[in-house]
Structures are given as C-alpha cells and as structure tokens.
Amino acid sequence: MAFDPDASKEAGRRPVLEVRDLVVRRGGREVLSIPSFGVGAQETVAVVGPNGAGKSTLLLALALLVGPQEGSVLLKGQKVTPRLALHLRRRIGLVLAAPMLLDTTVRRNVASGLRFRGIRGRQADVRVDEWLDRLGVLALRNRSARELSSGEAQRVSLARAFVLEPEVLLLDEPFASVDAAARSQLIDDTGRLLRESPRATVLVTHDLDEAGRLGTRMAVIIDGKLRQDDVPEMVFSEPCDEDVAAFVGVQTRIPGRITSIDDGLAVVEVGEGRIEAISTFGIGQQVMCCLRPEDVTLRLSGQVSQPTPTTSARNRLSGVITRIVGKGPFVRVSVDCGAKVVADVTKASASEMGLREGDLVEATFKATAVHLIGLKP
Amino acid sequence: MDELIQITLLSLGVSGIATAISLLIGLPLGTVLALSVFRSRGLVLSVVNTGMALPPVVAGLAIALLLWRSGPLGDLNMIYTPSAIILAEVVIATPVILGLSAAGIGQLDPRLQVQLQGLGASRMQTVFWLWREARLSLLAALMAGFGSVISEVGAAMMVGGNISGQTRVLTTAMVLDVGRGNFGSAIQLAGILLALAFLVNGILTWAQQSGKRH
Missing domain, CATH: 3.40.50.300 (P-loop containing nucleotide triphosphate hydrolases)
Incomplete structure (x- = not known):
C-alpha cells in the first residue's frame, strides 16, 4: 500500500x-x-x-x-x-x-x-x-x-x-x-x-x-x-x-534482477540484455523496469557505417519493430528487444526515418528515465 | 331534463371522487413500488398488473358481497348508495393508477434520483421532483383511471342498483333505456357520456401537452 x-x-x-x-x-x-x-x-x-x-x-x-x-x-x-x-x-x-x-x-x-x-x-x-x-x-x-x-x-x-x-x-x-x-x-x-x-x-x-x-x-x-x-x-x-504502471501509460515493463550497484546506479539484468537505472534497491532484488514511451529514442541500426553517436543515454537495446500504430500527432512503435520496448515517435520523424514493421532499430533511453518497481521474489 | 342533469352530475361526481381517491392511494404506492428494491417486487408488480386487467364485474361482486346486508360490512348500510359505487370504482381504478404511475416513474433515469439527493434533496423533495419529471406519464395514468370508471357499468349496477334519483348513473341508465327500447334516450345519454369523457380527457391532455413545453 x-x-x-x-x-x-x-x-x-x-x-x-x-x-x-x-x-x-x-x-x-x-x-x-x-x-x-x-x-x-x-x-x-x-x-x-x-x-x-x-x-x-x-x-x-x-x-x-x-x-x-x-x-x-x-x-x-x-x-x-x-x-x-x-x-x-x-x-x-x-x-x-x-x-x-x-x-x-x-x-x-x-x-x-x-x-x-x-x-x-x-x-x-x-x-x-x-x-x-x-x-x-x-x-x-x-x-x-x-x-x-x-x-x-x-x-x-x-x-x-x-x-x-x-x-x-x-x-x-x-x-x-x-x-x-x-x-x-x-x-x-x-x-x-x-x-x-x-x-x-x-x-x-x-x-x-x-x-x-x-x-x-x-x-x-x-x-x-x-x-x-x-x-x-x-x-x-x-x-x-505494475498495475498502476500499466494504467498510467508506462508501456514498457521489463522484469529483471539487480546484479550490481555503483554510486546509486544499478545494473539490471533483463534476459540477455542489461538496463541501467537509478535505484534504491539492493543487489539481488527482482525488479520491474518501467519506461514511459515518450522517454525512448529510436535509431535505425541498419546503416553499419554510421558510427554510434555519443549521447548521455546509458541504455541501448536492439530489436525488430513489431508494430506501428498511429496515435494522433505521433506514432507508437513496439520493438521486440527480447522484451517489448515501446517508443512514441513524432509522425515527422517516423516518416523521415522511413520506419516500417520488421526494421532493425536501436532503442536508447536514459538511466534516469527508468523507474524500478520492486517485485516479491 | 332535470333527471338527465342529475344523472350526469352523479356520474361525474362518483367517477371524479373515485379517481381522486385512487390517485391518493395509487400514486404513493406506485412511487414506492417504482423506487424501492425488495425481494418480492416482481410478485407485487404482477399482482398490480392483474389488478389493472380486473374485470369490473368481479370488483363489483367483491364489493357487493362485502356490503350485502348480511355481509361483513352490511351494518354500514352502504349497498345501493353512491358511496358503494365509489368504493367499487376505487377498487377498479386504483390498480390502473398504481401500475401506470409505477411504470412512469420506473422509466425515469435512476441517476436522476442520485443527482437530486446529491444536490441535497430530502426524500419528499426527491419524490416531488421525480413526479414532476414523470408528469406526462402520471397524467396519462390519471386519464386511464378516470376512463376506466366513467365508462364502467357492471359494478355500478351491482352495488348501486340503478335506483332512479339515487344511484342511477349514465351507463346504468343507458342499459335500462336500451332494455326498454328507448333508443332515443340511450343515444342522448351516450352523447353526454362521450362529451364528458372528451371534456375531462381534453383538459388533462391540455395539461399534459403544456407541461411538455417546459
């Protein structure tokens, strides 16, 4: 409660x-x-x-x-x-x-x-x-x-x-x-x-x-x-x-386990990948990584020649676009990165990037955008 | 001619009083029936609906048995008086008014009651405004109630006795005239009866329609 x-x-x-x-x-x-x-x-x-x-x-x-x-x-x-x-x-x-x-x-x-x-x-x-x-x-x-x-x-x-x-x-x-x-x-x-x-x-x-x-x-x-x-x-x-998270529009909810903590920054192992997040939990805690769709940035990862841009976003997950749904001024893109990551992208960006279902993309987001919910083991 | 006026006034008076008494009984009970939730509500509703279809002669028989000189209420000496007709007509009209007003109030959006109470209405204030909202149906109930008794003949004959100058009403007088072959007089009575029904329902319809414009 x-x-x-x-x-x-x-x-x-x-x-x-x-x-x-x-x-x-x-x-x-x-x-x-x-x-x-x-x-x-x-x-x-x-x-x-x-x-x-x-x-x-x-x-x-x-x-x-x-x-x-x-x-x-x-x-x-x-x-x-x-x-x-x-x-x-x-x-x-x-x-x-x-x-x-x-x-x-x-x-x-x-x-x-x-x-x-x-x-x-x-x-x-x-x-x-x-x-x-x-x-x-x-x-x-x-x-x-x-x-x-x-x-x-x-x-x-x-x-x-x-x-x-x-x-x-x-x-x-x-x-x-x-x-x-x-x-x-x-x-x-x-x-x-x-x-x-x-x-x-x-x-x-x-x-x-x-x-x-x-x-x-x-x-x-x-x-x-x-x-x-x-x-x-x-x-x-x-x-x-998790129920509240789902209700208030936290589209991305990935379960995982905290494996290390350094200066308040926790590393959460999720399936094959890892997510960094600000945490007050201890090592070993099972958590749910929550992420709002507006906090996720997408980048096409098809062009290998392009160097990875340096940004302050700590988290990078690669996956395939499974679904694109129009939502007024933006589109909601679901990406299968082992777990489902959902991003809201403006219509303009989506068409400039030529996003299509099946494309390989990289989802990036800041560690501070991730909210961890403690799960009972 | 004097007799005709006397018969007409008696018909109007007896039916009017019976309708008014039926309204006083039927409207509150209909309101309670529409607004309350209780286990045997369905049963009560079907009893009321049966009452609406009650053959007037059956009501007349019941009242006659009750008021007969040797009957349970025989001491009141009411049989063959206008009061006896009123009593029988109340039995006929009450289920009609009760059933139709329950239906009319039941048709209102149940949220209206919640809204009224949420604005601070007491129970009586709530009921008053619900009646006001259902006024078209309630007037229709009143018309149906009056219509069922002004045109009624069997019960009026049984408990009134069609005594000239005392309990002879338009319908019973007509039956007598037709039996005697006085068709001219019967047609005259029929005209008055129709005019009366038209007049009363006309007034109620006018009230109903002007209520609609609010």
Missing part, C-alpha cells in the same frame, strides 16, 4: 471529507475496500482507475448516497449517521457524468439545490446568475434544459453544484458526456474555477489527461483497492506497482 501520508499532509492539513476502513459489497462481492482516503480543504483529488474499479462507488460513498457495509465516512471529523445524512449531504455538491438536468428552465435547474436548502427569491437569483455567468452560460438562463448541447448542459450541471458553494465538490466523470470539441475548454474553465474558489474537490475520471490537468493529487483505484495516492507527477513517473 503506497499511501503517502506526506502528500496529503502537504496539500490538505486535516481532511474535510474522509473515509475510514470503508468496505462496500454488492451481491456478496467486495467491490471497494479503502482503509483510508480523504480530501483536504483546498485540494482537488483526481480519482483514477480502469472502468469498474470502484471509483464511482467511492464517490457515491463520499456523497453519502451509498451506505458502506463497513467503515465510516466523516465530514470535518463528524461521523455520518443516517439521522445526520441529509444535513451533512447539504454541505456537498454532486455532478454526475450525464448532466441529469430537470425538465425546466436552465435557471430553475441551477436554483434547485438552493431551493432544497430553503434559499429562494432574490438571494437565490443573484447567486444563480453569478454562477451561470462564471460558467459562461448566463445567456441561456431562460432556455429549456432540453434544448442545450452536451457541453452547455454539463456547464449548467456544474453551475448547479458550484452555486451551492459546498464544502466538498464531488465530480463523477464530469466531462465524459461532453463532445470532444467542447471538452478541453470546459476542463480549462473548471480548472480556473477550482483555482479561483478552491474547495475540497474529488474528481473521478478514467482520463489521465484530465486528472493531470485538474488534480493536485491523484489516487489510483484498481480492483476496488487504493493502490497509490500521491501528486500526479509522482504517480506518472514512479508508479508503485
């Missing part, structure tokens, strides 16, 4: 909303088991994980809408009981993946949460208009919610939660329903609002890009367990186990 107490201490002091020893079962099967998780006053925790990992269940538990079979949910240290649930729930705002707008005007939609709390009239109108404006949909205020585009609808849904100025904001895949063209702008706008009026926020998403852009912390949930909870940079560069 790589729960890093420093990360939450740094960002959030005491958590505003937290769960302790949470267990949620469905049909006798344990779908979520979280010993400890919380969100601090001004931080945005991005909860990421594959589909069905239990992210949304965690969010519903935090929203006090799913009663856990075991454990407790605490809001500002106050334990949630069924009697208190409504009272405490009114300090939380929830946004779901689908906008779930009511069949009435935009304005009345945004006012609905305030009405639940008995806030009406001018006081409510002013707040509603302010948040419609901050989300850029004030002009739509008298329109029917049924006439909105996906992006507009989700902006209204966000305004409806933001207008409550809740102590905790819970967002469940809030950008998933928005079409691609409007999504990036909405993510930026949401990020700006969260920075302008910071509040404890939990963002559930399967999209690492969203998580990286909005999250001040990132919690990875896989198979109902909290695997890693850290700042996003650390999760991306130093995933704590």
